[in-house]
Amino acid sequence: MSELLENTTDSTGAAEALVARAAALDAADPLAKRRELFALDDGVVYLDGNSLGALPRHVPARMAHVIAHEWGELRIRSWGESGWWTAPERIGDRIAPLLGAAPGQVVVGDSTSVNVFKALVGAVRLADDDSRDEIVVDATTFPTDGYIAESAARMTGRRLVPVAPGDVPAAVGPRTAAALVNHVDYRTGRLHDLPGITAAVRDAGALAVWDLCHSAGALPVDLDANGVDLAVGCTYKYLNGGPGAPAYLYVAERHQGRFDSPLPGWNSHADPFAMSPGYAAADGARRGRVGTPDILSMLALESALDVWDGVPVGEVRAKSLALTDFFLECVRAYVPEGRLTSLTPAAHAERGSQVALSCPEAPAVMARLIERGVVGDLRRPDVLRFGFTPLYVGYADAERAARVLAEVCAEVSEGR
Amino acid sequence: MSELLENTTDSTGAAEALVARAAALDAADPLAKRRELFALDDGVVYLDGNSLGALPRHVPARMAHVIAHEWGELRIRSWGESGWWTAPERIGDRIAPLLGAAPGQVVVGDSTSVNVFKALVGAVRLADDDSRDEIVVDATTFPTDGYIAESAARMTGRRLVPVAPGDVPAAVGPRTAAALVNHVDYRTGRLHDLPGITAAVRDAGALAVWDLCHSAGALPVDLDANGVDLAVGCTYKYLNGGPGAPAYLYVAERHQGRFDSPLPGWNSHADPFAMSPGYAAADGARRGRVGTPDILSMLALESALDVWDGVPVGEVRAKSLALTDFFLECVRAYVPEGRLTSLTPAAHAERGSQVALSCPEAPAVMARLIERGVVGDLRRPDVLRFGFTPLYVGYADAERAARVLAEVCAEVSEGR
Structure with a gap:
């Protein structure tokens, strides 16, 4: 059910490539414009929409x-x-x-x-x-x-x-x-x-x-x-x-x-x-x-x-899978091997629209993530949950979340 | 349980006296100022607060x-x-x-x-x-x-x-x-x-x-x-x-x-x-x-x-009884004898904060009352309900409601 995430690369070139990929994916995303319908602050990556969805601006x-x-x-x-x-x-x-x-x-x-x-x-x-x-x-x-x-x-x-x-x-x-x-x-x-x-x-x-x-x-x-x-x-x-x-x-x-x-x-x-x-x-x-x-x-x-209105559910599903795939790819690229375990199935047919990662330091990690504007949530004792809501989360959000997660994991594991 | 309401007077002098009494009672009412806390239009007498309370202005x-x-x-x-x-x-x-x-x-x-x-x-x-x-x-x-x-x-x-x-x-x-x-x-x-x-x-x-x-x-x-x-x-x-x-x-x-x-x-x-x-x-x-x-x-x-905040329930109760008494007195004064039957007990110990009057033409009467800004409600088949909410209904409201009720009853019974 779980798999140890393996770090696939550690070069800064890879990071640049992921940022560029994210930009290209966002540019090609047919749902990207929907984000404007929500009251979201660009300083925050909101990955808790699987707990409380964001406010639509017109409400x-x-x-x-x-x-x-x-x-x-x-x-x-x-x-x-x-x-x-x-x-x-x-x-x-x-x-x-x-x-x-x-x-x-x-x-x-x-x-x-x-x-x-x-x-x-x-x-x-x-x-x-x-x-x-x-x-x-x-x-x-x-x-x-x-x-x-x-x-x-x-x-x-x-x-x-x-x-x-x-x-x-x-x-x-x-x-x-x-x-x-x-x-x-x-x-x-x-x-x-x-x-x-x-x-x-x-x-x-x-x-x-x-x-x-x-x-x-x-x-x-x-x-x-x-x-x-x-x-x-x-x-x-x-x-x-x-x-x-x-x-x-x-x-x-x-x-x-x-x-x-x-x-x-x-x-x-x-x-x-x-x-x-x-x-x-x-x-x-x-x-x-x-x-x-x-x-x-x-x-x-x-x-x-x-x-x-006018959103096909199939399009939402396609983006959800692509987003969670991309987030997991970024996590593998940024977080040193063995630090996080994914509880979320790799197979698309078995995956919802969230990624759950476990680590012993999860409470401290989530608290710091939220301080830095990456809002997921904690399920006690050791699960970090990241919800991907395709109407307002984009690929650059996923890349940023993974990058901040890697920084926070490094700090927490080094006792900083 | 019910009593046929008896018309106690039909002189215009009595109406003038009731209007004056209402003004005096409102002036002496310790809860009168509470009405300003609600979004109420003076053109309407809202006697349906026993069904849906009025909006407090600050909400x-x-x-x-x-x-x-x-x-x-x-x-x-x-x-x-x-x-x-x-x-x-x-x-x-x-x-x-x-x-x-x-x-x-x-x-x-x-x-x-x-x-x-x-x-x-x-x-x-x-x-x-x-x-x-x-x-x-x-x-x-x-x-x-x-x-x-x-x-x-x-x-x-x-x-x-x-x-x-x-x-x-x-x-x-x-x-x-x-x-x-x-x-x-x-x-x-x-x-x-x-x-x-x-x-x-x-x-x-x-x-x-x-x-x-x-x-x-x-x-x-x-x-x-x-x-x-x-x-x-x-x-x-x-x-x-x-x-x-x-x-x-x-x-x-x-x-x-x-x-x-x-x-x-x-x-x-x-x-x-x-x-x-x-x-x-x-x-x-x-x-x-x-x-x-x-x-x-x-x-x-x-x-x-x-x-x-700061409202004693006892004061609410005292006003509620005084208001319903006064409304019934005005109804007796204005509506010809025998046209309406009160279902609400006369004894204070048995009365809530509403007055229920029955008449065969209740549906038509309530529709016309609402058209004229006296908002009560109908309980099928023949009950007119008037709720008295002491925080925002006053004695002048009660007098006006009874007066309009008398006019409407007269019209409906004459087939106008």
């Missing part, structure tokens, strides 16, 4: 209007006149193309954790078979998914079976109700085989539930084409929706009529303003809603999605 | 800073440097005094519906007794509470027992795990007896769970003094937090150590950044958190709470 003006006019002047009328009420489905349909989902299957709202709960309990109920008494869960997943899966298992009387994502096909069988897998490992950046795992889960008669937090907006997901049953994801990483922007829930159209949410709030009622004491679920994606949506966070997300 | 500048600086410039660093990570507990402690709660018991996040689920499932688990197989629920509550209570009952193997709030004391017993009651009826404005019902529920050995959506910020709640076990509420009505601002969860300190959330997301972990596969619940109010908080909505709420 502050839009939010000023939402707050001062829609809330401040129209007030309650905005639920209808400003389209607040329908925002969860409307924004879901804006995200759907990035997920490879036809319209009407994605709804925005609540946190990823809450949506994992809806999706997993919903999946167990869709399986509708008491002999399917197991929920298989990716044991390497972002922890919240595991915690919530444990709760979903407890509350539906199922047993949780944690396995490595690669072992999911072997673990699913006649006792499996559902399997929850994270598309990209948040720690290593490893991309899991969504088509293959989904097919194996469905062949076993179970439902495949995917967490797309670390993949959507960075690479093609193709939910519909791959027959995924349910999926969830956040919007504040590659989708740049803002801190804690609402998450989304995908329920494949074929399941919507039988989707039975454990959180049947009034927003998911067939006729919410009838205020009837009996619950009757709405049709379609709206059935995934719960309570009153957090409009300010939600409309910031909607506005932020404008940066995706 | 747009604060949010411009949050978006442009905290998100746009500091980006990921703001989780620490701008206090984003601790916002749910910090804002909970800002709200706590309005609820009569000591610090450390209130946490902000998620919607009211999601918090009802946490609170009710948590209450059943705190009861920790399989022979307590019933959840008693206020049958007149805002519907989402009933829908979520049904789901909580289903997922904990309990039976739901819907009763009128006044019948809760008689309905609770050795089979009751928890009772969920709404403090103020969203439709009629009736205030329920929180101290008495709480005592009866606790005497039966069950847990008392309150929904404060329609009371907190309008009247004293005194959660601690009354021994309430758990409570939830929204922040976009009387607390003016903005559309869909996050809700809150109160877990009394004595229960926190055993509070067992059905939504144990990573934000409620004792050491969230350890990212450990096993769940260990945090201490204190933070245990009620779930996923990543919706920072923009949350910080708008935090900013909005500034309007409460």
